[in-house]
Amino acid sequence: MRKALRWLLALVVLIGTVSTAGAATAAEPKAVDIKDRLLSIPGMSLIEEKPYTGYRFFVLNYTQPVDHRHPSKSTFQQRITVLHKDTDRPTVFYTGGYNVSTTPSRREPTQIVDGNQISMEYRYFTPSRPAPADWSKLDIWQAASDQHRIFQALKPVYSENWISTGGSKGGMTATYYERFYPRDMDGVVAYVAPNDVVNKEDSAYDRFFARVGTEECRDKLNGVQREALVRRAPLEKKYAAYAADNGYTFDTIGSLDRAYEAVVLDYVWGFWQYSTLADCADIPADAENATDEAIWDSVDTISGFSAYTDQGLETYTPYYYQAGTQLGAPTIHFPHIEKKYVRYGYQPPRNFVPRSIPMKFEPSAMRDVDTWVRHNAHQMLFVYGQNDPWGAEPFRLGHGARDSYVFTAPGMNHGANVAGLVADQKAEATARILDWAGVAPAEVQDDPTAARPLAAFDAKLDKRDVERETALRP
Numbered sequence: 001m002r003k004a005l006r007w008l009l010a011l012v013v014l015i016g017t018v019s020t021a022g023a024a025t026a027a028e029p030k031a032v033d034i035k036d037r038l039l040s041i042p043g044m045s046l047i048e049e050k051p052y053t054g055y056r057f058f059v060l061n062y063t064q065p066v067d068h069r070h071p072s073k074s075t076f077q078q079r080i081t082v083l084h085k086d087t088d089r090p091t092v093f094y095t096g097g098y099n100v101s102t103t104p105s106r107r108e109p110t111q112i113v114d115g116n117q118i119s120m121e122y123r124y125f126t127p128s129r130p131a132p133a134d135w136s137k138l139d140i141w142q143a144a145s146d147q148h149r150i151f152q153a154l155k156p157v158y159s160e161n162w163i164s165t166g167g168s169k170g171g172m173t174a175t176y177y178e179r180f181y182p183r184d185m186d187g188v189v190a191y192v193a194p195n196d197v198v199n200k201e202d203s204a205y206d207r208f209f210a211r212v213g214t215e216e217c218r219d220k221l222n223g224v225q226r227e228a229l230v231r232r233a234p235l236e237k238k239y240a241a242y243a244a245d246n247g248y249t250f251d252t253i254g255s256l257d258r259a260y261e262a263v264v265l266d267y268v269w270g271f272w273q274y275s276t277l278a279d280c281a282d283i284p285a286d287a288e289n290a291t292d293e294a295i296w297d298s299v300d301t302i303s304g305f306s307a308y309t310d311q312g313l314e315t316y317t318p319y320y321y322q323a324g325t326q327l328g329a330p331t332i333h334f335p336h337i338e339k340k341y342v343r344y345g346y347q348p349p350r351n352f353v354p355r356s357i358p359m360k361f362e363p364s365a366m367r368d369v370d371t372w373v374r375h376n377a378h379q380m381l382f383v384y385g386q387n388d389p390w391g392a393e394p395f396r397l398g399h400g401a402r403d404s405y406v407f408t409a410p411g412m413n414h415g416a417n418v419a420g421l422v423a424d425q426k427a428e429a430t431a432r433i434l435d436w437a438g439v440a441p442a443e444v445q446d447d448p449t450a451a452r453p454l455a456a457f458d459a460k461l462d463k464r465d466v467e468r469e470t471a472l473r474p
Contacts, residue, residue, distance in 0.1 A: 041157075045060065047079070060081065068146075079102075082116070090115040099121055108165075108191075111457065113163065123143055124317075140326055147173075161439075163188065167415075172474070179372045187379040187436025194327075196328030223287035224267065224283060225267045226336055227288060228295050231292060231295060263303045263471075266303040269389050326366065378401070378403060383408075385420075418433070430452065
């Protein structure tokens with residue numbers, strides 16, 4: 001009887017075990033929401049989520065050490081955004097080198113690979129600034145280390161291939177990141193990235209301005225710039241009234257006169273940075289006989305008279321600090337303007353940073369990056385615009401570079417991109433980006449000329465206009 005009972009009990013347990021196992025097999029594990037996965041990362045917190053069809057878009061804060069050499073000391077909150085498509089897609093790591101936009105957008109490589117996009121606000125651009133700010137910790141290695149930590153934090157979530165990208169100062173940032181952490185990314189797409197290797201030697205810019213565009217256009221621009229300095233007295237009265245009306249002050253640069261000349265001397269550079277040859281039609285043709293209003297309006301439209309006020313400079317203090325400590329800044333000459341009209345010339349970055357912030361230039365920083373790119377570039381693409389002044393000193397590749405390219409888009413300005421390249425280079429660049437991202441279709445692998453972006457163009461998400469910065473900034 002006991003044997004029968006034991007046998008019956010064993011049978012009941014066996015049936016229960018099989019039933020439980022069957023139920024467990026039948027029940028699919030519940031997928032973890034991407035927001036929960038992101039917020040489970042130590043140091044990550046949510047600012048807000050914004051809807052966009054086909055994506056999830058998050059604005060986040062990530063805790064970073066102020067000094068990556070001493071990470072246990074003080075920290076700050078760095079803003080990043082995540083444009084999430086799918087964890088099975090590649091990821092593009094973007095920075096513009098300044099503030100991050102909190103509006104959903106997709107950079108060109110993100111559209112090409114149909115992937116996710118992580119965007120980072122550059123350290124010390126508010127609100128991603130330590131308080132108090134130790135400015136000695138604002139350098140290219142610390143910023144590259146910010147990206148490295150973000151990559152390490154997000155790679156377990158986005159495990160497919162990664163490509164870094166950025167335009168202008170962002171293109172420089174992507175290049176510096178690759179120099180210091182060359183094993184992180186599977187490819188780099190750097191747009192219009194200046195490469196000021198020797199800060200005191202800027203003759204390349206003078207040669208650029210002597211031949212850019214057409215002689216007719218250059219003469220019109222030079223005429224307006226000269227005339228704005230000839231008419232300094234009446235136009236500075238207008239500037240003073242403009243400043244008073246808007247509450248602008250000039251403590252950092254030192255005087256309204258210095259600010260006025262800085263704006264005027266940016267005029268020709270600013271035109272070619274953001275405009276095209278066709279826009280020359282809008283420049284006053286006979287500057288000497290133009291009205292004061294016409295000269296003022298043309299300079300203000302292109303250079304922006306608010307640029308060198310305290311209020312205009314404040315946002316960009318981190319850039320000018322870096323330009324004066326590591327990045328370098330261009331100096332050009334003005335052969336079309338008599339010396340008696342130019343009092344200060346191109347002023348150094350030191351003049352645009354409050355004197356309470358100490359600065360010392362490090363001449364070896366850019367030489368180091370340039371040497372590394374020439375000899376070690378691997379899966380890097382540099383894109384420049386033919387008519388962009390910042391491309392006068394570009395990155396170049398040496399014998400040690402592998403699977404890397406430097407292309408120039410004809411007629412394009414500081415907004416140059418892959419789409420603006422000539423047909424064969426456009427196809428090759430697109431094919432390489434797809435390959436680096438690990439998503440090149442079989443037909444593209446067989447024939448690179450068949451390369452096309454994998455995602456359809458979205459007019460709201462894929463804005464292609466260059467992001468305009470007033471004053472002389474990349």
